[in-house]
Amino acid sequence: MSNLDKFYMSEALKEARKAFEADEVPVGAVIVHEGRIIARAHNQIKMLKDPTAHAEMIAITQAASYFNNERLPDTTIYVTIEPCVMCAGALVLARIKRLVFGAADPKAGAFGSALDINRKKLNHKISVAKGVSEDDCSVLMKEFFKKKRVK
Numbered sequence: 001m002s003n004l005d006k007f008y009m010s011e012a013l014k015e016a017r018k019a020f021e022a023d024e025v026p027v028g029a030v031i032v033h034e035g036r037i038i039a040r041a042h043n044q045i046k047m048l049k050d051p052t053a054h055a056e057m058i059a060i061t062q063a064a065s066y067f068n069n070e071r072l073p074d075t076t077i078y079v080t081i082e083p084c085v086m087c088a089g090a091l092v093l094a095r096i097k098r099l100v101f102g103a104a105d106p107k108a109g110a111f112g113s114a115l116d117i118n119r120k121k122l123n124h125k126i127s128v129a130k131g132v133s134e135d136d137c138s139v140l141m142k143e144f145f146k147k148k149r150v151k
Contacts, residue, residue, distance in 0.1 A: 026144050
């Protein structure tokens with residue numbers, strides 16, 4: 001785990017905190033190309049009333065707009081939580097080169113937890129780094145759901 005990975009994950013955590021403050025599940029994502037953040041997003045499912053408005057999906061859309069292309073080669077996405085099946089599929093379709101995530105998602109994670117999309121016979125594999133700033137990422141998630149249970 002490099003210092004750069006930690007830095008970009010801290011940027012994804014800033015996005016996750018925005019979701020937390022908006023009473024959305026606190027997931028944040030940033031997409032990096034050639035050392036520059038080209039997209040940043042957080043979950044906006046409730047706000048947009050859209051079940052697909054995950055941080056990763058919004059960030060992919062922003063990055064595709066940046067490149068004016070549906071393919072995002074030579075990019076890395078940093079996500080605070082292991083992406084779900086929907087987001088994993090989108091990352092494959094976008095040809096994201098590398099995924100870095102913080103905390104695993106045992107119930108819905110699609111990069112080794114609930115399933116591993118890289119083990120499917122698809123036409124693109126994504127390099128994966130797990131557990132970057134894991135404690136910070138999981139604490140935010142635990143705090144969010146603890147707050148929900150109190151209500």
